[in-house]
Amino acid sequence: MPNLQKLLQKFAEADFDFVIVGGFAGVLHGSSYVTDDLDICAALSPENIGTLRSILRDANPVHRMTADKLSFMDYPAPSTAVANLYLETDIGVVDVLGNVLGLGDYNRLVKNSIEVQLGGHVCRVVSLPDLITAKEAVGREKDLLVVKELRAIAAKRGIDVPPPAGSA
Amino acid sequence: MPLMEPAAEALKRAQDAGIDLSLIDCNLALSYEERVQRHQSALDLMLTLREAGIAHAESAKTAPEIRGS
Numbered sequence: 127m128p129n130l131q132k133l134l135q136k137f138a139e140a141d142f143d144f145v146i147v148g149g150f151a152g153v154l155h156g157s158s159y160v161t162d163d164l165d166i167c168a169a170l171s172p173e174n175i176g177t178l179r180s181i182l183r184d185a186n187p188v189h190r191m192t193a194d195k196l197s198f199m200d201y202p203a204p205s206t207a208v209a210n211l212y213l214e215t216d217i218g219v220v221d222v223l224g225n226v227l228g229l230g231d232y233n234r235l236v237k238n239s240i241e242v243q244l245g246g247h248v249c250r251v252v253s254l255p256d257l258i259t260a261k262e263a264v265g266r267e268k269d270l271l272v273v274k275e276l277r278a279i280a281a282k283r284g285i286d287v288p289p290p291a292g293s294a
Numbered sequence: 295m296p297l298m299e300p301a302a303e304a305l306k307r308a309q310d311a312g313i314d315l316s317l318i319d320c321n322l323a324l325s326y327e328e329r330v331q332r333h334q335s336a337l338d339l340m341l342t343l344r345e346a347g348i349a350h351a352e353s354a355k356t357a358p359e360i361r362g363s
Contacts, residue, residue, distance in 0.1 A: 127341055131334045153333045156321040158314070160336045242326040271311060278308035279318055281301035289299040 128218030130164050131245075133185075136217075137166065138247035140181045144168040145235045146251045147226055147260065152272060154242060155254050156279045159272055163219035167252070169232045170224040172205045178222065182215055190214035228263025229256055254280050255287045262291070 130150060137144055145168070146154065149161025168174060179187075179199055187198035191212045202208055211222040225231050229252075238253040252260070258276050261269040273290075280287045309315060321329060 127338060129334065130337065131330050134330075150333075153329055154326055156318055156329065158317045158321060160333060160340055162337060162341070244326060244330060271313075274304075274308045274311045275313045275318070277299060277304040278313060278315060279322070281299075281304040282315075282318060282322060284301075286298040287304075288297070289303075 128162060130161075130218050133164050133215065133218045133220060134249070135245050135247075136181050136185070138245060138249050140177065142168070142174070142177050142181060143232065143236075144222075144250065145232060145239050146249060147223065147235070147257065148221070149272075151252045151257050152276060154251050155257065155276065156283075157272065157275055159275065163221060165221045165223060167223045167226050167232050167235050170208050170211065170222065172207055175202065175206070175208070175211075176204075178211070182213070182220075185215035185217050187213045187215045190219065226252075226260050228260045254283075254285050258287055 134146070134150070144166040146165070147167050148163070148165030149157070149159060150164050152159060153161065168178075182198065188195040189198060189201060189212065195214070198211070198213055209224050211220075213220050213222065226235060229235055235252055235256065236250060238256050239250040240253055241248050242251055243249075254276060258273055258280070261273045261276065277287060277290075305315060321332075324332065
């Protein structure tokens with residue numbers, strides 16, 4: 127059974143810079159939608175990939191989009207940078223994104239991110255306005271439905287967000 | 295056109311889409327830790343129900359009335 131709480135704890139405990147994005151960020155902002163994976167944004171330099179391997183070493187991480195579920199411990203080769211990582215581990219699915227559609231890379235996201243205390247550690251979470259922007263950029267029906275909830279959360283919390291595109 | 299979305303419009307759109315605004319109030323009353331714990335409980339339940347559904351579907355395939363015995 128995936129445990130996103132334990133998975134996040136692994137990243138939070140390590141010396142690794144990331145911003146929580148996606149559905150789990152929505153949960154932290156107050157969304158009721160359930161997500162079964164953890165999405166984070168991080169700089170995917172060869173050095174950081176090495177750090178990710180250390181973090182996930184005991185969790186049997188594999189590239190879940192490859193036919194043979196190649197081990198993350200072996201691929202990519204050392205000194206190789208990648209755009210994104212789509213991993214499955216013994217404790218859950220985690221996508222590590224170098225770039226978030228509609229927003230940009232880790233340096234862009236971290237500027238507006240908020241800090242939250244989780245499990246005794248400080249974690250960075252994409253801001254609510256940025257999360258709305260990202261979900262609207264993806265634009266799938268399910269994302270646009272979640273956006274309506276996120277916009278309602280912003281309204282209740284008094285957080286300013288630009289109006290939806292095309293609204294009068 | 296306003297630079298920022300009016301709160302009332304955002305709430306109405308959410309309500310019209312069938313979103314339960316009272317659930318938002320409940321979630322916002324929780325700490326970040328509590329939101330994560332609540333979500334993990336919901337995820338556990340969802341996956342348990344999914345597995346039960348799959349098991350039920352499998353057993354239904356071999357049910358006597360289907361086998362014809």
